[in-house]
Amino acid sequence: MRHVIVGTAGHIDHGKSAMVKALTGTDPDRLKGEQLRGITIDLGFAHLDLGDVQVGFVDVPGHEKFIKNMLAGVGGIDFVLLVIAADESIMPQTREHFDICRLLGVHTGIVVITKTDMVDAEMIELVHDEVAEATIGSFLERAEIIPISSKTGDGIDRLKKAIHDLALSTQPRPSDRVLRLPIDRAFSIRGFGTVITGTLTSGEIQKDQEIELIPGGLKAKVRGIQVHGNMTGHAIAGQRTAVNLQGVDLADVERGMVVTVPNLFRATQILNVHLQLLPAAKPLKNLIKVRFHQGTLEVLARVALIGRDSLAPGESAFAQLRLDEPVFCLHGDAFIIRQFSPTITIGGGIILHPNPSKHRSTDRQTLAALQGLDIDNLSEKIPVLLAINSRRAMDLNELNSLLGLPGPNIVKLCSDLAKSGKIIMLPAPAPILVLPPVVDSLKKETLAQVGDFHKDNPLQKGISREELRKRFYDDLPFEVFRYCLDDLAEKHKISLQEDMVSLFGREVQLTAEGQQLRDRIEAFFQKAGYQAYQVADLQNSITENPEEVRRIFFWMVKEKILIKLSDDLVYHRTTLETIKQLIKAKFAPGAKFGVAEFKELFDITRKHAIPLLEYLDREKFTRRLGNDRILL
Ligand SMILES: Nc1nc2c(ncn2[C@@H]2O[C@H](COP(=O)(O)OP(=O)(O)OP(=O)(O)O)[C@@H](O)[C@H]2O)c(=O)[nH]1
Numbered sequence: 001m002r003h004v005i006v007g008t009a010g011h012i013d014h015g016k017s018a019m020v021k022a023l024t025g026t027d028p029d030r031l032k033g034e035q036l037r038g039i040t041i042d043l044g045f046a047h048l049d050l051g052d053v054q055v056g057f058v059d060v061p062g063h064e065k066f067i068k069n070m071l072a073g074v075g076g077i078d079f080v081l082l083v084i085a086a087d088e089s090i091m092p093q094t095r096e097h098f099d100i101c102r103l104l105g106v107h108t109g110i111v112v113i114t115k116t117d118m119v120d121a122e123m124i125e126l127v128h129d130e131v132a133e134a135t136i137g138s139f140l141e142r143a144e145i146i147p148i149s150s151k152t153g154d155g156i157d158r159l160k161k162a163i164h165d166l167a168l169s170t171q172p173r174p175s176d177r178v179l180r181l182p183i184d185r186a187f188s189i190r191g192f193g194t195v196i197t198g199t200l201t202s203g204e205i206q207k208d209q210e211i212e213l214i215p216g217g218l219k220a221k222v223r224g225i226q227v228h229g230n231m232t233g234h235a236i237a238g239q240r241t242a243v244n245l246q247g248v249d250l251a252d253v254e255r256g257m258v259v260t261v262p263n264l265f266r267a268t269q270i271l272n273v274h275l276q277l278l279p280a281a282k283p284l285k286n287l288i289k290v291r292f293h294q295g296t297l298e299v300l301a302r303v304a305l306i307g308r309d310s311l312a313p314g315e316s317a318f319a320q321l322r323l324d325e326p327v328f329c330l331h332g333d334a335f336i337i338r339q340f341s342p343t344i345t346i347g348g349g350i351i352l353h354p355n356p357s358k359h360r361s362t363d364r365q366t367l368a369a370l371q372g373l374d375i376d377n378l379s380e381k382i383p384v385l386l387a388i389n390s391r392r393a394m395d396l397n398e399l400n401s402l403l404g405l406p407g408p409n410i411v412k413l414c415s416d417l418a419k420s421g422k423i424i425m426l427p428a429p430a431p432i433l434v435l436p437p438v439v440d441s442l443k444k445e446t447l448a449q450v451g452d453f454h455k456d457n458p459l460q461k462g463i464s465r466e467e468l469r470k471r472f473y474d475d476l477p478f479e480v481f482r483y484c485l486d487d488l489a490e491k492h493k494i495s496l497q498e499d500m501v502s503l504f505g506r507e508v509q510l511t512a513e514g515q516q517l518r519d520r521i522e523a524f525f526q527k528a529g530y531q532a533y534q535v536a537d538l539q540n541s542i543t544e545n546p547e548e549v550r551r552i553f554f555w556m557v558k559e560k561i562l563i564k565l566s567d568d569l570v571y572h573r574t575t576l577e578t579i580k581q582l583i584k585a586k587f588a589p590g591a592k593f594g595v596a597e598f599k600e601l602f603d604i605t606r607k608h609a610i611p612l613l614e615y616l617d618r619e620k621f622t623r624r625l626g627n628d629r630i631l632l
C-alpha cells in the first residue's frame, strides 16, 4: 500500500478545488467564507482511495494574499498537480506556485488543464504548448499534461490513473528520519481536547507515545490518531494525520509548531543556508528583511549574505538567516523566502546548518564549512559538523539534533567513521565524538604542561589530574580527558600514579644542595630511632634555609621515606620496619601482647606507644582486642 500526499497549485479560480471535488467527492473548501466567496482561503483536505494507492490531497489557495497558507501546505507533498485554466492559461500565481515547488525540491507532478468545457480544442492546444514551453528544464518538463473538465467529468478518470501511476513510481519517503509532523491546523473537540493535524513528513507516530512540540518544548501524550478519518494505532510518513494530544491546551498550540520526539531537538534562531534568488526577483541587498517559510511556519528574518553585499536575480549564495523567533529546522530542510512588502516569493533554498555556533568566524571559514556541508554524502558531513562546532567535542545526541536520524542509523554512521579513523567515538551514555586533530593537540598541550610542571616543581612527583583537567579540558566531557591520558600512558609518554601525572621515566630531581639537605634530614630521623622527633625538632637542628628544609621534609613524607603518625610524631621508615621485625621475632602470629609489653620492648613512653600501635593496626600488622594487640 502506498500513501502519497498530492498538493494542488495554480492561479486563483483556475479550478483547483473543483478538481479535488471531482476526484474525491469532497469539497475541500470547508470554511463558510470560502463557500460564500467561492475562493479558497486556507488549506483544504480530501482523501482518494485508489486501491493500492491512498491519496491525501492538500488543496491550496491561489489568491496571492493567501500564499502564506499555500506554503504551509506545500511543504509536505510528494507531488503536485499544477492546475491551469484553459480559458486563462499561465497567470502570475501559476508561476509563483511553480517556483515555490521548484525551490522546495518537489521533484515530480502532473499538469492539469481545467475548464476544457469552456474553450475549443484549438485553445486547449495553445495552452498545452505554453505549458510545455514554460516547464522546459524544470521538474515538470516530462510531466503528463492532462485536460479535464470538473463540470462534465471529462478527463477525470485519466487523471486518476495518472495520479495512481505516478504515486507508484515516485520514491517512497525516506523512512530513516525521526518523527516530524508540522502542524497546519489545531482545534478542540468536546470530550477529546486538543487535536492537531498535519502531513507526517517523516518518521512515524504511535498511540500513547510521548511527544514534544517545538518551538516551546511542551510535552504531551498521543491519546489518539486518525488517518483519513479512521482511528489507527500509528501513522507513518506520507500520511495526512490528525493527533489528539493529552496534556496541552489549544491556546498553546499553533500552526508552525512541529510534533516530534521528546528531548532531542531545540528550536533555533540562526540558520546557515544555501540561498537561491529567483530570476524574476529584484537584486537582494545584504541584511534585508524577508519572510521565511519552512514547514508550516512563517517568521520574519534578516538575510546576512556571507562574503558579499548583494545577490543578483537568478544567482545563489551562502547566507545566514537571523530569525525573529525560534523555529525547528534540520540540516537539509528546504525553505522559501518572500519579500517583506509587497509579499512576493523571491527565493528559497536548503538549510545547511540549523544551529551554527555564535562565535565569530571569518567569512572565509564559514564559507568553507558551508561548502563542506553542501554535498550529498551524509557521512562526509559529520566531520565537518564536528569541526565547525564551537566546542571541541559533541555527543551523539547533539550531532543528531542537527540531522534527525533514528538512533541506530546515527550510531552506525559514526561507528563506521570511527573505524576509518575520521572521527574518534568514546563510549558514554551518549557517545562522545571528537576529531583526531583535536585529540592530537590536546595530547601535545598536556605533555608540554606536565613538562613545565616538573621544571617548576622538581620535588613533586607530578601534576594532579584535576589541575591538568581544569587547565585544558574544562569545557570537554570527562571521557575525552581520560582518553587522552590513557593514550599517552599507553604510548609511554606519561606515567599515571594515583591522582598524579608525570612524564614517563622521570625521577624526582634534587639539586646538589637539596640532596645534601635530604641526607641530613634522613640522618636526623634515623638517629632518633624509637624516640620519634617532632617537626619542630628538625627546624631547631637544621637552621639554615628553613624554607627548603620544609619542602624537602614534606617531599620525603610524600615519598614515604618519613612516616608522619601525627604532627609531633615522625619516624624514618626503616625504624618502623625494625619495630615490625622485632615484634615478629618475639611473638608468634596470633599471639597477644599489651601496651606495657610494647612500651618495654622499645623503651618508649605511652605517648609514643599508643600512636605506634594504632599505626600497626592501620597497617593490618596487628589487631586491637580490648587493651591487647593480636599479631596478624
Ligand atoms: N465550467 C467549468 N467551471 C469550472 C471548472 N472548474 C472550476 N470551475 C469554476 O471555476 C470557479 C473557481 O473554481 P475553484 O475550484 O474554486 O478554483 P480554485 O482554483 O480552487 O480557486 P482558489 O482556491 O480560490 O485559488 C468556480 O466557480 C468553479 O465552479 C470546470 O472544469 N469547468
Ligand SMILES: [Mg+2]
Pocket: 016, 017, 018, 029, 039, 040, 059, 060, 061, 062
Ligand atoms: Mg480553491
